[in-house]
Amino acid sequence: MGKVKSLIKIKPNKYNTGDIVKVDFMVMHPMETGMRTDKQTGKLVPADYINEVKFFFNDALITNMSVWETVSTNPVFTINFKVPSEGTLKVVFKDNKGSTNEQSTKIKPKG
Amino acid sequence: MQRRSFIKGFGVVLAASAVVPVTMMAEEAKKAPVQSPNKMNIDSAIKAITGGKALVPSSKIEFKAPEIAENGAVVPVKITVESPMTKDDYVKAIHILAKKNGNVRCTDIFLTPANGTAHFATRIKLGETQDILVIAQMSDGTFLSATQNVKVTIGGCG
Numbered sequence: 423m424g425k426v427k428s429l430i431k432i433k434p435n436k437y438n439t440g441d442i443v444k445v446d447f448m449v450m451h452p453m454e455t456g457m458r459t460d461k462q463t464g465k466l467v468p469a470d471y472i473n474e475v476k477f478f479f480n481d482a483l484i485t486n487m488s489v490w491e492t493v494s495t496n497p498v499f500t501i502n503f504k505v506p507s508e509g510t511l512k513v514v515f516k517d518n519k520g521s522t523n524e525q526s527t528k529i530k531p532k533g
Numbered sequence: 534m535q536r537r538s539f540i541k542g543f544g545v546v547l548a549a550s551a552v553v554p555v556t557m558m559a560e561e562a563k564k565a566p567v568q569s570p571n572k573m574n575i576d577s578a579i580k581a582i583t584g585g586k587a588l589v590p591s592s593k594i595e596f597k598a599p600e601i602a603e604n605g606a607v608v609p610v611k612i613t614v615e616s617p618m619t620k621d622d623y624v625k626a627i628h629i630l631a632k633k634n635g636n637v638r639c640t641d642i643f644l645t646p647a648n649g650t651a652h653f654a655t656r657i658k659l660g661e662t663q664d665i666l667v668i669a670q671m672s673d674g675t676f677l678s679a680t681q682n683v684k685v686t687i688g689g690c691g
Contacts, residue, residue, distance in 0.1 A: 442649035442650055444652075455569065455658075456569065456570050457568075457569055457635065469570050479647065482647070483645065484645055484647045484648060485642060485643065485644055485645065485648060486642075486643040487640055487641065487642045487643070488640065488641045489639075489640050490571060490636055490638045490639055490640065491569070491570075491571065491636065492631060492634050492636055492637075492638070492639045492657055492658050493639060493640060493655060493656070493657055493658070494606060494607045494608075494655075494656040494657060494658055494689075495606065495607075497655060497656065498654075498655060498656060499640075499653075499654075499655050500652070500653065500654035500655065501642075501644075501648060501652065501653055502648050502649050502650045502651075502652040503647070503648060503649060504647060504648065504649030506647070
């Protein structure tokens with residue numbers, strides 16, 4: 423599989439050190455359950471879903487998620503995060519076919 | 534004699550035609566239920582999470598989900614657990630389970646004190662009208678829970 427489109431959004435736009443911000447992580451992913459039949463060929467569509475999402479700040483693990491196929495197509499995962507300092511927020515996600523992708527964004531307090 | 538043999542023959546054809554649909558139906562019944570590759574029922578899922586410990590229904594979990602979901606493929610859920618999120622007292626994990634889905638597990642979120650507050654939101658699929666169960670594992674080893682029923686108009690699985 424090629425590169426999977428993903429996006430990290432931090433809300434609100436302006437924040438200070440020590441503030442709690444909302445982190446939205448969005449992925450463009452089909453999240454196939456493996457139970458749906460293709461109407462044209464009549465065959466089952468093989469399962470294809472994200473099964474692991476990890477949030478890192480400066481390489482320290484913040485949040486770890488195990489995900490199953492019961493999460494909607496093009497999923498959005500929202501967590502909160504207390505800004506300790508400047509740095510980079512990195513998200514690493516894997517799917518059940520074994521491919522790994524990552525996305526990162528800069529954290530700049532008082533921006 | 535001719536009439537008799539004709540009736541006999543006709544009877545055989547009738548019997549054969551009666552048998553065929555039955556066998557066809559049996560084949561369809563075999564095909565119909567497609568099982569989830571990660572099939573798990575609610576009791577074994579809860580046991581795997583808690584390890585046999587009791588669930589305590591708690592008002593500390595603020596769980597928001599729509600009462601009626603028109604589209605079962607996209608059901609937004611929002612969870613906030615009341616906790617100071619310090620090193621000694623924080624929410625270790627949040628588990629979301631949909632009781633009647635083929636695979637009841639939706640997501641397991643493992644938090645750390647760096648999160649600030651224990652909050653999580655996503656969108657899940659629901660096959661039919663059912664209860665959603667949220668389990669929060671606290672750092673002192675207790676398990677809190679909250680449930681909400683969601684009515685689904687159109688199922689979102691398969």
